[in-house]
Amino acid sequence: MTVTSVHDPSHREALWELEDAFERGDLVSVFGRCTVSYEGRAASDLGAGDRLLVLKPDGAALVHTDEGRQPVNWQPPGSEHHAAVREGRLRVRSTRSNPDETLTVRFSDVHQLSAMAVTGGRDLTLHGSEEDLRTRILERPDLVEPGFEPRETERPSSAGPMDVFGVDAEGTPVVVELKRRRVGPDAVGQLARYVRALREELGGEEGDGASPAVRGVLVAPSLTDRAAERLAERGFDHVALDPTPEE
Numbered sequence: 001m002t003v004t005s006v007h008d009p010s011h012r013e014a015l016w017e018l019e020d021a022f023e024r025g026d027l028v029s030v031f032g033r034c035t036v037s038y039e040g041r042a043a044s045d046l047g048a049g050d051r052l053l054v055l056k057p058d059g060a061a062l063v064h065t066d067e068g069r070q071p072v073n074w075q076p077p078g079s080e081h082h083a084a085v086r087e088g089r090l091r092v093r094s095t096r097s098n099p100d101e102t103l104t105v106r107f108s109d110v111h112q113l114s115a116m117a118v119t120g121g122r123d124l125t126l127h128g129s130e131e132d133l134r135t136r137i138l139e140r141p142d143l144v145e146p147g148f149e150p151r152e153t154e155r156p157s158s159a160g161p162m163d164v165f166g167v168d169a170e171g172t173p174v175v176v177e178l179k180r181r182r183v184g185p186d187a188v189g190q191l192a193r194y195v196r197a198l199r200e201e202l203g204g205e206e207g208d209g210a211s212p213a214v215r216g217v218l219v220a221p222s223l224t225d226r227a228a229e230r231l232a233e234r235g236f237d238h239v240a241l242d243p244t245p246e247e
Contacts, residue, residue, distance in 0.1 A: 187223070218239070
């Protein structure tokens, strides 16, 4: 089992570890001094205290104290995990839309953060890497869509290197973001940053009515419902593709 563990990280360091862990689909535990609030069909708040937050790759979130075996707050599988640093604290949120509920844990101090790759207990089996996915697309561009023509990989931009840059059958620039596993809305936000950066580079601002057309395509085996909603809102496309072809 691959385990990443950091002791007494800064809030920014903890944020980076959480973002990487969410991307990998790790099981995460965060122990530290925090407050807890819940908004939804009911509302509740817990004052500052030392607690253990467990974030599971299926979307479940559990907040434990030093007493009892039941969590004092929780969110069920299917929720989405998000992290940010706000007002000098590490904020971790677990949200779901049906019903509309949000569990927010704000850490003033993070004593320990661990992320563990889950290798058993789930039906999901992953093979291959994002490099394998890139190779598949470069060898068969039509897997993205008929007429797609890759022009460059790791194309630099103000938002970072794009996985694959190309043009579609009409000559419209296309940014392709590659993910080897099921993804959430964070991946859509990453793609949006690349698309916005390319639009600015080509001579326009997003939403100014005169921006050059730039398409965004997210290539991943699957995505969450929230990610699908975000894609539709932005007019991006999803291509369901595994890193390696099935035997």
